[in-house]
Amino acid sequence: MFWLPKDKWAGQSLSGLSPGAGGDAAFRLFCMPELSFYRAPNHQQLTERARFHLRRADWQRIATPVADIQAYIFDPDRREPLGTVLVVHGWTGEASFMTAIAEPIRRAGYRVVLFDLPAHGLSGEHSTNLIECARATTMIGRHFGPLSAIVAHSFGGMISLVAVEGHAPMPHALAVPRVVLVASPNRLSQVTGEFGEHWGLDSAGSRAFEARLERVSGRPLSCFTVVKLLRATGCESLVVHDREDREVSFHCAEEIASETENSELLTYSGFGHRNILFAPPVARMIVSYLLRSEGRRSSASIASAPPDHIGLQMLG
Secondary structure, three states, X not given: OOOOOHHHHOOOOOOOOOHHHHHHHHHHHHOOHHHOOOOOOOHHHHHHHHHHHHOOOEEEEEEOOOOEEEEEEEOOOOOOOOXXXXXXXXXXXXXXXXXXXXXXXXXOOOEEEEEOOOOOOOOOOOOOOHHHHHHHHHHHHHHHOOOOEEEEEOHHHHHHHHHHHOOOOOXXXXXXXXXXXXXXXXXXXXXXXXXXXXXXXXXXXXXHHHHHHHHHHOOOHXXXXXXXXXXXXXXXXXXXXXXXXXXXXXHHHHHHHHOOOOEEEEEEOOOOOOHHHHOHHHHHHHHHHHHHHHHHHHHHHHHHOOHHHHHHHHHO
16 A cells, blocks of 8 residues: 655644545555554554564464465464464554463464454555455465454454455455454444544545545445444354443443344453453453354254264264
């Protein structure tokens, strides 16, 4: 895509620009995670510490049309994995921030695949967008699949569901039976609204900004809600959220869980938006959900098998 010098936009406002210029600048800024106001001031220190936990992973560089993607694979101790779980970080984050959740999943017997989204972490490019991130997710998921589940944090949840849905301009859908959504927003329009407000866009500038996003995605922003995407995909979901999350309102989790079928809501208090990724009780419940789902799938497989096949499975 494109790149803008970081220093040029530090502390700037778009309020003095015409709607067209302001919308264009907002779109460019929105597509650059490095400039996001969501990124912690000590982001570099956090990444240096977090990447230590990737040292035992199998590092693989995967070439995709949107970017060269850095992937990290953790194999379980058991010879045959229960399945493969894809772990997707949030906007401005990176794979290393997800290792505290990934390790308990690995210990439970799964192969766990983490990766840096385009323009994040050690992957290529300086800028990206929802569709490019979803394309990268699809390609990584298909490369390492079949997948048992996706575990995603924050905006990574919407990215993952766009990949699973596979609506144009996506090349194809990513097959996965269930997703775990940790601190996920529900509506893209709310995310863009907060972004425009932060950068001082007026209503006309905001409309121009959203129009640019809609041209990239090929459909209205109103199509991008987690509720609509879950309904379209038919995925089972575990919705995990902290009541005191100051970045993504707990109301988002309530909407998602109440307006979709096959969704469970798991609530916490005191962890917030980011520290929920490092909370042992959260990781334990996610693992429990994955194992329960795996058990249901195995039981359904046995129940649908011919009698002689059932006998072989039970003897084995």
